Every structure is written in structure tokens, then in C-alpha cells.
Amino acid sequence: xxxxxxxxxxxxxxxxxxxxxxxxxxxxxxxxxxxxxxxxxxxxxxxxxxxxxxxxxxxxxxxxxxxxxxxxxxxxxxxxxxxxxxxxxxxxxxxxxxxxxxxxxxxxxxxxxxxxxxxxxxxxxxxxxxxxxxxxxxxxxxxxxxxxxxxxxxxxxxxxxxxxxxxxxxxxxxxxxxxxxxxxxxxxxxxxxxxxxxxxxxxxxxxxxxxxxxxxxxxxxxxxxxxxxxxx
Numbered sequence: 001x002x003x004x005x006x007x008x009x010x011x012x013x014x015x016x017x018x019x020x021x022x023x024x025x026x027x028x029x030x031x032x033x034x035x036x037x038x039x040x041x042x043x044x045x046x047x048x049x050x051x052x053x054x055x056x057x058x059x060x061x062x063x064x065x066x067x068x069x070x071x072x073x074x075x076x077x078x079x080x081x082x083x084x085x086x087x088x089x090x091x092x093x094x095x096x097x098x099x100x101x102x103x104x105x106x107x108x109x110x111x112x113x114x115x116x117x118x119x120x121x122x123x124x125x126x127x128x129x130x131x132x133x134x135x136x137x138x139x140x141x142x143x144x145x146x147x148x149x150x151x152x153x154x155x156x157x158x159x160x161x162x163x164x165x166x167x168x169x170x171x172x173x174x175x176x177x178x179x180x181x182x183x184x185x186x187x188x189x190x191x192x193x194x195x196x197x198x199x200x201x202x203x204x205x206x207x208x209x210x211x212x213x214x215x216x217x218x219x220x221x222x223x224x225x226x227x228x229x230x231x232x
Contacts, residue, residue: 021067037084044064046065085103116183
């Protein structure tokens with residue numbers, strides 16, 4: 001019997017928008033020995049914007065706005081489940097092109113949606129010309145987003161670098177009738193079965209959380225990061 005691959009699973013808590021982004025950045029820098037799946041929430045109504053987006057394209061009232069280290073459009077985080085997959089550079093997924101890597105992760109999301117009676121599919125249409133500075137993700141399905149009929153249920157954005165892939169995903173809670181815990185369970189099961197892996201539980205070191213807190217305060221909570229257009 002072939003030994004199943006091991007992945008790390010972090011069932012994280014609700015955190016500030018700034019802390020969520022800082023944690024994801026540091027996980028990519030951590031040079032993990034295997035892929036990591038992190039499922040997490042937000043401690044307040046929040047909006048995340050893509051790396052090169054216009055801050056002022058997002059609604060300015062009622063939500064905390066944070067710029068992601070990944071691309072994509074405007075995402076509202078009041079009625080969604082968010083997750084991150086960090087893939088180290090040594091893993092086979094890094095050999096896939098960008099679109100195909102979206103494809104494989106979203107197949108896990110499709111498995112989750114099917115448990116709620118939704119017959120989803122991966123969008124095959126290429127995105128029509130759009131102003132990426134003001135794009136709203138769940139209003140602008142792109143290739144390999146997860147759609148049911150004409151409605152988008154899941155999307156994601158990525159950052160690739162020397163340490164691997166940072167994949168940040170969002171799934172609408174409408175899929176599970178608003179039950180976040182049930183959707184999280186099915187997403188974990190969907191990814192586990194799609195990639196044929198077993199999970200090892202992750203507990204972050206105190207030093208990691210302290211470092212993330214500093215990064216959140218000194219980078220992701222600042223006007224320099226969130227409001228200025230940053231091209232790095």
C-alpha cells in the first residue's frame with residue numbers, strides 16, 4: 001500500500017485582518033517541509049484587496065480594509081470561509097503553471113460544495129477586459145473559479161516566489177446555508193481526498209505569533225501598505 005502524503009493542518013482562530021495577512025506572509029517565508037492548509041476567520045467585518053488594487057475602490061465604511069500579499073480583486077469577509085495553502089518550493093505543485101495550480105485547489109472546493117448538494121464546475125471562460133484596480137472578486141468570475149450555474153461560490157489569489165506558493169482562497173457561506181463549521185469540515189475533507197493526503201495538526205510557536213504581531217502592526221496595518229500603490 002502506497003504511503004499517503006503528509007500535509008500540515010492549522011485550524012486557526014478569528015484574527016484581525018492585519019494579523020491574517022501577516023501570518024500568511026510568514027508561513028511562506030518559513031520554508032515548511034510540506035504543504036500547509038490554514039483555515040481561519042476574521043474578528044471584524046473586513047475587506048481584503050488585491051496586491052495592486054486601488055484602496056479607494058473598496059467601500060470605505062463599515063469594514064476594515066487590508067491589502068493582501070496576493071493578487072485578485074475586492075473580497076468581503078463577512079459571509080465567507082477563508083483558507084490558505086502554503087506549498088514549499090520543493091513540492092510537485094510548483095511545477096504546474098499558475099492556472100493549473102488554481103485548478104487543483106479548486107477541485108478540493110468542488111468536493112466540499114458537492115456535500116451541500118451543489119453541482120459546481122470550474123469556470124472555463126477567460127475573464128473579459130476589466131479594471132483590475134477596482135474588480136470585485138465574487139462579481140468577476142475568472143477561469144478556474146468555482147461556479148454553480150451562473151453564480152460564483154469560490155475564488156482565490158496567489159503569490160509565487162522562491163519559497164513556493166501562497167494560495168489564499170475564499171468560499172461563500174451561502175453554500176452551507178451559513179454554517180461556517182460545516183463548510184470548514186467539508187473543505188478539509190475535500191482537500192484531503194483530492195490530494196490523497198493525511199493531515200498533521202499544527203500549533204504555532206509563541207515566537208511565530210509574536211513575529212506575526214510585529215509584522216501586522218508595522219506593515220499590514222499601515223497606510224503606506226494599504227493606501228499607497230505598491231509595486232515590489
